[in-house]
Amino acid sequence: MKRPYTPVDTDPNLSRREFVAAACAVTASGVVLGVPALADTPKATEVETNLADYLKVPRGPHALPGPFPGRVVQVSNARAVVDDRVDGKVVGEMFERGVRTLTGTDMRTSFRMLFSTDDVVGLKVNPVGAPLISTKPEVVDAVIRWLVDNGLPKGNIVIWDRFEGMLKDAGFTPQRFPGVRIEALQTMDEEGTSWRTADGRHVSEGNFDPAWTYVARGVVGKGVRGYKDDEYYLNQHVFAGEVSYFGKLVTTGLTKIVNLAAYKNTGNGISMATKNLGYAAICNTGRLHQPLFFRVCTEVLAAPPVRDKLVLNVTDALNAQYDGGPDKDAKFVWPHRTLYFATDPFALDMVCHTQLVAKRKAMGIQVNEAPRFTDYLRQAESLGLGVADPAKITLLTVRA
Amino acid sequence: MIAAILFAALLGGTPAVDDATLLPADGAAAGLTRDGAAEVFRGAELYGHIDGGAEIYLEVGFERVTVQRYRRGEDELTAELYRMSDPTAALAIYLSRCGDETPDAGLAERHTAGRHQLLLVKGGVFLAVNNDTGRAKGAPLLVEVARAVAARLPDEAAAAPGAALPAGWLPGSLRVVRGPVGLGAIVTLGDGDVLRLGGTVTAAAAAYDDGRLGRHTLLVADYPDAAAARAALAHVAAHLDAALTPVRHDGDVLVYRDWAGRFGDLAVADRRLTLRANLARDPGLPATPPLDAQP
Incomplete structure (x- = not known):
């Protein structure tokens, strides 16, 4: 997994506004970005990756799929969203019901099952599509309250995503979350004007760990469709080449991860639990949408820094979107008023995928249910990372 | 100016319309004022504007999008005027995004209107007007902006x-x-x-x-x-x-x-x-x- 740490060597700058817009496109586009629209492209199965290296590393005590493989809890409450407003108190109640139903025990014991008080816990939110269809701050409030009430210092909690501008736009600011660290893997300089240091290096290079990589042979971040040029690509992805480095926050900064995805489609698939981490724990992802796309959602989660730290997944479906995702499209957003819980992100995504397909059909969307849109979940099951077979998944529903 | 027109004619095209002039000027629609200058994204630059989903625009035929932000009091709106390659391309995008159409009685062109967004198609133009704050009071403003734009667009035979x-x-x-x-x-x-x-x-x-x-x-x-x-x-x-x-x-x-x-x-x-x-x-x-x- 150790790869040479290759610094980028060009230096044009991009305005923050340009970058944020483009970054949204990259992180959100899923099936579309980087895809040559009219060209025949290699199949995902034809690309060699370093997945086998991950599998050689012995699993940690908290490794996926965690203590509850195949168990998914769905908590709904009609009072959670009223007139487009999220009720934080109701969300807090839903969160407790969800955790207790998942673990079968009280909140304190649940905490001890998944955390210790000296953990550094990363809350991976999804800010794309704010404010309609991003992770709601009220959900993050509930998680923080649970952690702090059980003895975790507030300073040991980190709300994180790839891009700081998007975090801010989605409401994850120091003012809203005092005492909690808010970190992005990719940042500009302190003045917020340049992606490069004076010596031409990318400001965020040091945020990535040369010791942990996701390699996709022959899939390079150069000449990727959808980017004006390679420099534009580097400003969004920090590195090019066939290697994606994991964020140091993930590899060394955090000891546990709570994955707080939003509930939305991306084309015929979903952009929920596994994509929220698969495309955010590493850099240089624009190259991966084609040809790997969903496969990344499994293989990055198979890497020990994620596999051994991801202890809880909560998919925020207070608002949900059944078409036009992963960015917001108001026409297809509805108040689902639901939270989903699992230690097993693959079972969780299979449940949500199945339910979203049913919703899409009910709303008259012509749905393509080709297996390729869920193959990555079955791949995860074959690797022992989770459960994808619906017959083996237990869905517990709670209506408050 | 004449030289430019002649040059464009020699190239077999017509002078490009400045789409920003099709969008309401300050005070021209419900008292809205422009918030900054219009931005234009051409061709593959669309990836720098759309937060996912640009590919379908490019596939069916996209030329440029002009984006203008507006303000009035607490309300913030964004108008996006997509100039597509032909009316069928514009309709293609509209159909992929309109869902169950909920038209407003005050607007004649094909459109769907809601609290958060209004989508309209006319000829080779696809228009999206977004209510960025989501305030209910902002919804009528979407219709006002769309009506002002539609009035400036030439009548063309609708794609079928x-x-x-x-x-x-x-x-x-x-x-x-x-x-x-x-x-x-x-x-x-x-x-x-x-x-x-x-x-x-x-x-x-x-x-x-x-x-x-x-x-x-x-x-x-x-x-x-x-x-x-x-x-x-x-x-x-x-x-x-x-x-x-x-x-x-x-x-x-x-x-x-x-x-x-x-x-x-x-x-x-x-x-x-x-x-x-x-x-x-x-x-x-x-x-x-x-x-x-x-x-």
């Missing part, structure tokens, strides 16, 4: 891609397909541009529901000539997705069974290719709408 399809499709299901992104939203036949639409051949697709074949999708594509249509069918047959099993391939007809035991068929008659997907049973010989169904 559905004319190639038999009547009776399910409401809201009509789609325009010009490449793999659009096709992939409906069915996976193989990788890449398996139908060889190339961004230039226009296919119309819609969902139907009948007792014998169940709810299924019908797609009709008219190629430049019969040879191109037959070549497209042959390409599908040669690159059929691994999740599909060929049942019959007899010259101009290909029948397959999918992973779920449902069927699909493709047939060519003259320059028209017809695809039916997600059929509840083996369809036997497919029914191909005659070419004279096209307008």
Whole structure:
């Protein structure tokens, strides 16, 4: 997994506004970005990756799929969203019901099952599509309250995503979350004007760990469709080449991860639990949408820094979107008023995928249910990372 | 100016309209004032504007989008005027985004309006007006902006891609397909541009529901000539997705069974290719709408 740490060597700058817009496109586009629209492209199965290296590393005590493989809890409450407003108190109640139903025990014991008080816990939110269809701050409030009430210092909690501008736009600011660290893997300089240091290096290079990589042979971040040029690509992805480095926050900064995805489609698939981490724990992802796309959602989660730290997944479906995702499209957003819980992100995504397909059909969307849109979940099951077979998944529903 | 016009004429085109002039000036619509200058994204620059989903615009035919932000008191709006390559392209995007249309009585052009967003299509323009704060009081402003823009757009004959399809499709299901992104939203036949639409051949697709074949999708594509249509069918047959099993391939007809035991068929008659997907049973010989169904 150790790869040479290759610094980028060009230096044009991009305005923050340009970058944020483009970054949204990259992180959100899923099936579309980087895809040559009219060209025949290699199949995902034809690309060699370093997945086998991950599998050689012995699993940690908290490794996926965690203590509850195949168990998914769905908590709904009609009072959670009223007139487009999220009720934080109701969300807090839903969160407790969800955790207790998942673990079968009280909140304190649940905490001890998944955390210790000296953990550094990363809350991976999804800010794309704010404010309609991003992770709601009220959900993050509930998680923080649970952690702090059980003895975790507030300073040991980190709300994180790839891009700081998007975090801010989605409401994850120091003012809203005092005492909690808010970190992005990719940042500009302190003045917020340049992606490069004076010596031409990318400001965020040091945020990535040369010791942990996701390699996709022959899939390079150069000449990727959808980017004006390679420099534009580097400003969004920090590195090019066939290697994606994991964020140091993930590899060394955090000891546990709570994955707080939003509930939305991306084309015929979903952009929920596994994509929220698969495309955010590493850099240089624009190259991966084609040809790997969903496969990344499994293989990055198979890497020990994620596999051994991801202890809880909560998919925020207070608002949900059944078409036009992963960015917001108001026409297809509805108040689902639901939270989903699992230690097993693959079972969780299979449940949500199945339910979203049913919703899409009910709303008259012509749905393509080709297996390729869920193959990555079955791949995860074959690797022992989770459960994808619906017959083996237990869905517990709670209506408050 | 005259020289510019002559130069454009020599190139075979017309001088580009400054789309920013089509958007309301300060105070021209419900007291809204412009918040900054308009931004324009051309061609592949669209990726720098759309937060996911730019590919379908480029596939069906995109020229540029002009984006203007507005303010009035607590309300913030954004108008996006998409100049597409032709009216069919504009309608293609509108149909993919409009969902169940909920028009406002105060607007004559085809559109759908809601609290958060208004979408409108007129000729080769697709317009999206967003209520960025989501305030209920901002919704009427969307209509005002759309009305002001629509009044400045020339009247053009509306695209009618559905004319190639038999009547009776399910409401809201009509789609325009010009490449793999659009096709992939409906069915996976193989990788890449398996139908060889190339961004230039226009296919119309819609969902139907009948007792014998169940709810299924019908797609009709008219190629430049019969040879191109037959070549497209042959390409599908040669690159059929691994999740599909060929049942019959007899010259101009290909029948397959999918992973779920449902069927699909493709047939060519003259320059028209017809695809039916997600059929509840083996369809036997497919029914191909005659070419004279096209307008």
